[in-house]
Amino acid sequence: MTSLDDLPLRDDLRGKSPYGAPQAPVPVALNVNENTHGIPEDVAHDIVASVATAILSLNRYPDREFTQLRTALADYLGHGLSAENIWAANGSNEVLQQILQAFAGSGRSLMGFVPTYSMYSLLAMGTGTRWIAAERDEDFELSPETAAAAVSREQPDVVFLCSPNNPTGTPLSLETITAVYDAAPGIVVVDEAYAEFAPVGTPSALTLLPGRERLIVSRTMSKAFAFAGARVGYLAADPAIADALRLVRLPYHLSALTQAAALGALRHSHEMLAVVGEIRVQKDRIVAHLSELGYKPYRSGSNFVLFGGVADTRALFQSLFERGILIRDIGIPGHMRVSAGTEAETSAFLDALAALTSKV
Numbered sequence: 001m002t003s004l005d006d007l008p009l010r011d012d013l014r015g016k017s018p019y020g021a022p023q024a025p026v027p028v029a030l031n032v033n034e035n036t037h038g039i040p041e042d043v044a045h046d047i048v049a050s051v052a053t054a055i056l057s058l059n060r061y062p063d064r065e066f067t068q069l070r071t072a073l074a075d076y077l078g079h080g081l082s083a084e085n086i087w088a089a090n091g092s093n094e095v096l097q098q099i100l101q102a103f104a105g106s107g108r109s110l111m112g113f114v115p116t117y118s119m120y121s122l123l124a125m126g127t128g129t130r131w132i133a134a135e136r137d138e139d140f141e142l143s144p145e146t147a148a149a150a151v152s153r154e155q156p157d158v159v160f161l162c163s164p165n166n167p168t169g170t171p172l173s174l175e176t177i178t179a180v181y182d183a184a185p186g187i188v189v190v191d192e193a194y195a196e197f198a199p200v201g202t203p204s205a206l207t208l209l210p211g212r213e214r215l216i217v218s219r220t221m222s223k224a225f226a227f228a229g230a231r232v233g234y235l236a237a238d239p240a241i242a243d244a245l246r247l248v249r250l251p252y253h254l255s256a257l258t259q260a261a262a263l264g265a266l267r268h269s270h271e272m273l274a275v276v277g278e279i280r281v282q283k284d285r286i287v288a289h290l291s292e293l294g295y296k297p298y299r300s301g302s303n304f305v306l307f308g309g310v311a312d313t314r315a316l317f318q319s320l321f322e323r324g325i326l327i328r329d330i331g332i333p334g335h336m337r338v339s340a341g342t343e344a345e346t347s348a349f350l351d352a353l354a355a356l357t358s359k360v
C-alpha cells in the first residue's frame, strides 16, 4: 500500500480534500438535507415493478437519450417545457459537472457567491476550472447590485446561483437572477435543488427561460422528491444546451435501472411530495425554537436552517452526536446547519439542543 503523496497525481489536486459530509448510522440524521420521510410502500412496489421490467432487457444498452424520462420530467416541471428542454444525469452534481466540462474547464472560470454549496468549488477543481468566490451582502443575502457588480468585474465563463442557497437557506430573487444574466458573458445556472420546499407561490427561475438561451435551471430528485439514493438530477434550458452536454457525457450514462426507477417515482409525484408541507412546518418550528433559545436562525426558503450564535461548533456537534443526532458543521465560525426531519426527529433535535443550551 502506498500513500497519495507517492502517486503521480495532477499538481492542482495535491493537498486538496474530497467532499466529506460525515456518514454515521445514527437514529436522527439531519445533516445532508434529505427528505427524512421514507417512500410509501405501495409506491415502492410500483417502482420495483418498473425496475423488474427493465431488468429483463439489461442485456441491451439503455436508451441513450432517455426520452421517456425527459418527457416525464418536462410534464412534472410544466411551464410549457418539453422533452428537448430537459437533460438528466446521475444526480444534479453530475449535471453541474457536465455543464463545466462543456462550458468551463482549463483557461475558463466559474463564479459562485460564498458561502454556498461546497461542491461548486470541488467541481471546478475536478474540471480544471478557475474558481472565483464572490461575496454576499449582510446576513448572506444577495442583491441584484452586489451580484451583477461581481459578474461585471470578473467576467466569469459560468456563474452558479444557488436558489435557495445551501448552506444558508437564503432565497434568491428573480431580480438578482436577471441582473446576473444581463451582466454575464456566459452561462448562468440557477441551482433549484430545494425549489419544492419554497413557500407556495414562490416563482421559479423556470419562468425566466423563454428568450434566455444562456440560462440553465438545475433540479434534483434528491431532496423534496425523497429519491437521493437513486441519483437523478436534471436541468431545463434551451435545447441547444442539451446538444452541448451530449458532447461531454459518457455514452449511456443513465442506466436502464435508474431510468425505470425515476419514471416509476414520477408516476407518483403527488405521493412522493405529499410530506413537503409537513417538512415546511417542521422548518418553521426549528426557526421559532432556535430564536427562543437565543440562537440566530437565518431566513430559509428550504428544508434546512442555518443558525448562528453557537459558542463552540465542534462541541455542539459532538454533544448532539453522542445523543444520536447528526447536524452539519459547515465551517462558518459560530454557525451550524440542521435539516428539518419528521416531527419526532425535529423534536429530538430541539429537545437535545434545549438541554445542552441550558447547561452552558
Ligand SMILES: *Cc1c(COP(=O)(O)O)cnc(C)c1O
Binding pocket: 033, 090, 091, 092, 093, 094, 117, 162, 166, 191, 193, 219, 220, 221, 222, 223, 228, 231, 232, 233
Ligand atoms: C443536495 C444538493 C444538490 C443535489 O445533488 P444531487 O447530486 O442531485 O443529489 C444540488 N445542489 C445543491 C445546492 C444541493 O444542496
